[in-house]
Amino acid sequence: MIKLKNLYKTYDQAGRQVEAVKNVNIEIQKGEIFGVIGYSGAGKSSLIRCVNLLETPTSGSVVVNGVELTGLAEKPLREARRKIGMIFQHFNLLSSSTVFENVASPLRLVNAPKKEIEKKVTDLLQLVGLADKGSFYPSQLSGGQKQRVAIARALANDPEILLCDEATSALDPQTTDSILDLLLDINQKLRITIMLITHEMHVIKKICDRVAVMENGHVIEQGSVLDIFSKPQTQTTRNFIKNIFDINLPESLQLKFQRERANGELIRVSFIGEDTTEPFFAELATRFPLRPNILFGNITQIKDTTFGSLILKLNGEAAVIREAIEYLQAEGLTVEVLHDVD
């Protein structure tokens, strides 16, 4: 649906060249929710703005729905853009227009008939949960409600793609969740492909299927959210994950674990999916004379899959421990022997 190839974006800042996007390659499938995460200044906004050519890439290609956008003349580009909606951190609503008029504005631009506008805007306000707010002005709405108006407006031209630039970053955690639920709902009901950028791992974990991690203009890793959570390859990614899902031992417990490790082995077992948790632990206890003990752990939901990580103490002979680890690996679990407890 979206194919970015060897994409570069360089700005000229008063004679100084700033390479905001460097050789990015991303492919986003139809119907997918794809997240890009990175710290401030990583180049995320520059990247997403290249997708609808709000920024012209310095080089590389942007193919949306089979069409190379960088080569298009003004008129076909305008038409292609109509199929790409966008929402922003600060909503960008017209403050002097009502909610109804804000949502209607893209339809007025294409001279849609009045009746059609009436129906479309009413349907969209219903969809985003603001059916009774059409005559309100943006200043009379909460942040979450403003973002709902912006989402309705972005959907006015029936886009195939919705781009979200830090759409929840100005919102409190509860409102963030309600907006993410709405985006998920739109993705599923309308089959709209969503590309979003964020600096919050929570956003990625809750609704994204795949994710790319950006740093200094580069994509430093990408893959399914589950893979990135279970096998992060870079320190930056680990730091993002740590904010919401710490798989490491809390400092207060490290001393205790140092002592525990003296007679036995500490292992970290990571698992994906509901079925794996209980049986593996019960089986471990019955099959091997090890008296396994759960010392620390975390279980969370990644979109609609369970992901967990447990630190176990295995008490027993080295050969039996080895056998037990092989058994767990054969069951599809990821097992690490912890030599350093940090």
Ligand SMILES: Nc1ncnc2c1ncn2[C@@H]1O[C@H](COP(=O)(O)OP(=O)(O)O)[C@@H](O)[C@H]1O
């Ligand atoms: N319009 C612009 N003109 C000049 N430099 C820019 C412009 N937009 C972004 N930059 C620079 O590009 C880099 C990446 O910025 P940005 O894409 O906004 O990152 P992010 O969204 O990840 O915070 C920064 O160094 C920023 O200063």
Ligand SMILES: [Mg+2]
């Ligand atoms: Mg940004």
